[in-house]
Amino acid sequence: MAERVIPIVDHRAPVLSPSRFTQAPSPAPSGTLLDARGRPLRDLRISVTDRCNFRCSYCMPKEVFDKHYQYLPHGDLLSFEEITRISRLFLAHGVRKLRLTGGEPLLRKHLERLVEQLALLRTVDGRAPDLTLTTNGSLLARKARALKDAGLSRVTVSLDSLQDEVFRRMNDMDFPVRAVLDGIEAAHAVGLEHIKVNMVVKRGTNDHEILPMARHFRGTGITLRFIEYMDVGATNGWRMDEVLPSAQVIERLTAELPLVPLAATAPGETAKRWGWAGADGRHDPSLGEIGVISSVTQAFCGDCNRARLSMEGRLYLCLFASQGWDLRGLLRGGASDAEVEAAITGIWGQREDRYSELRASLPADTAQTGKRRIEMSYIGG
Numbered sequence: 355m356a357e358r359v360i361p362i363v364d365h366r367a368p369v370l371s372p373s374r375f376t377q378a379p380s381p382a383p384s385g386t387l388l389d390a391r392g393r394p395l396r397d398l399r400i401s402v403t404d405r406c407n408f409r410c411s412y413c414m415p416k417e418v419f420d421k422h423y424q425y426l427p428h429g430d431l432l433s434f435e436e437i438t439r440i441s442r443l444f445l446a447h448g449v450r451k452l453r454l455t456g457g458e459p460l461l462r463k464h465l466e467r468l469v470e471q472l473a474l475l476r477t478v479d480g481r482a483p484d485l486t487l488t489t490n491g492s493l494l495a496r497k498a499r500a501l502k503d504a505g506l507s508r509v510t511v512s513l514d515s516l517q518d519e520v521f522r523r524m525n526d527m528d529f530p531v532r533a534v535l536d537g538i539e540a541a542h543a544v545g546l547e548h549i550k551v552n553m554v555v556k557r558g559t560n561d562h563e564i565l566p567m568a569r570h571f572r573g574t575g576i577t578l579r580f581i582e583y584m585d586v587g588a589t590n591g592w593r594m595d596e597v598l599p600s601a602q603v604i605e606r607l608t609a610e611l612p613l614v615p616l617a618a619t620a621p622g623e624t625a626k627r628w629g630w631a632g633a634d635g636r637h638d639p640s641l642g643e644i645g646v647i648s649s650v651t652q653a654f655c656g657d658c659n660r661a662r663l664s665m666e667g668r669l670y671l672c673l674f675a676s677q678g679w680d681l682r683g684l685l686r687g688g689a690s691d692a693e694v695e696a697a698i699t700g701i702w703g704q705r706e707d708r709y710s711e712l713r714a715s716l717p718a719d720t721a722q723t724g725k726r727r728i729e730m731s732y733i734g735g
């Protein structure tokens with residue numbers, strides 16, 4: 355196989371020393387690729403745009419972001435064909451879930467055409483991939499039908515409050531909660547399954563909405579997940595005292611409504627599951643379940659099986675990475691499938707990332723002063 359050099363690159367930062375992946379480690383018989391810590395590659399998260407119509411304080415704070423961040427020009431974005439080709443090669447190495455994210459993925463024009471192409475791909479065992487999308491819901495009412503028809507399996511909608519005023523404090527936009535709820539209802543009406551709602555909890559800003567949100571979604575079949583506010587990126591001014599540990603979320607909920615712990619559905623899941631209990635104290639499936647994502651207080655790097663592809667084709671191995679691998683350069687340089695696969699297997703094979711587990715031992719101000727980390731809106735959740 356011809357020798358190819360893949361530069362490792364930071365987002366708008368100098369190119370670092372080149373690495374070579376000429377000999378790919380051989381995958382396990384099932385097609386599973388293991389990283390240096392024995393973790394399989396299962397989930398590819400694809401960011402399709404770095405733009406967003408919201409300015410959530412924990413993600414793209416208006417005053418900092420709009421002054422300092424330079425959005426990528428359209429020509430830098432991977433085309434739908436390039437995303438589909440990369441996804442096909444990842445699926446050949448054990449990936450089962452493809453998640454479209456951003457920025458706001460529904461701002462990418464004709465996204466349903468990408469969904470249509472991805473829905474035709476197959477995993478190593480011949481199944482359709484779990485093809486899903488994370489959205490702020492603002493355009494979902496309009497787009498749900500086209501996305502479902504194109505083959506999207508399910509959707510996750512972010513919503514941080516049921517009150518317009520609190521919602522505005524979280525996302526800095528004058529956008530009614532009702533419109534997001536309409537989006538969720540539209541997704542349900544067109545038959546998108548297993549709808550989840552993600553709520554980032556910021557102590558002192560929206561934590562009083564935990565119970566109202568739980569009551570609202572209990573018994574609807576929609577799974578509400580409470581996410582600890584993370585020190586991701588370098589612009590959100592993260593402070594530990596604004597994190598409400600998931601253990602306290604569960605305490606507040608169980609003080610009013612009984613919950614029982616549920617087993618994980620798959621290894622490497624981000625959320626710990628809890629089921630609403632019925633009168634007999636056991637999980638009542640008709641009431642549904644909630645999840646807590648405790649990235650700060652109970653890190654889950656040990657079985658992290660997620661790779662992330664940026665909208666310009668850089669491969670990141672961790673949400674907290676500051677360097678990505680330039681796959682677009684390979685593609686546009688005429689690399690064969692075998693060469694791109696060798697790069698993917700080589701990159702994953704040397705992966706050691708476990709930022710959240712190591713966080714506690716890092717300097718307290720790492721979030722804001724550390725290396726130039728990627729922003730959540732650039733790489734998606």
Ligand SMILES: Nc1nc2c(ncn2[C@@H]2O[C@H](COP(=O)(O)OP(=O)(O)OP(=O)(O)O)[C@@H](O)[C@H]2O)c(=O)[nH]1
Nearest residue numbers: 488510550552581624625647649658660673710735
């Ligand atoms: N620290 C850390 N947080 C993550 C990671 N993956 C997801 N999260 C956080 O969890 C949130 C929810 O992730 P989702 O995009 O809904 O994905 P998911 O939990 O894999 O969703 P399902 O496929 O429905 O299980 C994200 O917005 C992040 O805040 C990760 O690998 N590391």
Ligand SMILES: C[S@@+](CC[C@H](N)C(=O)[O-])C[C@H]1O[C@@H](n2cnc3c(N)ncnc32)[C@H](O)[C@@H]1O
Nearest residue numbers: 412413456457458488489490512552583584735
């Ligand atoms: C970056 S957004 C991209 C998709 C879409 N715009 C949305 O909001 O759903 C993906 C997820 O990341 C979450 N997120 C963003 N910043 C976060 C932070 N600092 N801590 C925890 N979750 C965060 C959001 O709440 C959202 O659920």
Ligand code: SF4
Nearest residue numbers: 406408410413457490
């Ligand atoms: S969390 Fe999503 S909706 Fe909010 S600013 Fe980030 S990308 Fe936009």
Ligand code: SF4
Nearest residue numbers: 655658672673708710
């Ligand atoms: S911090 Fe990095 S390694 Fe740990 S779970 Fe998140 S993405 Fe995976």
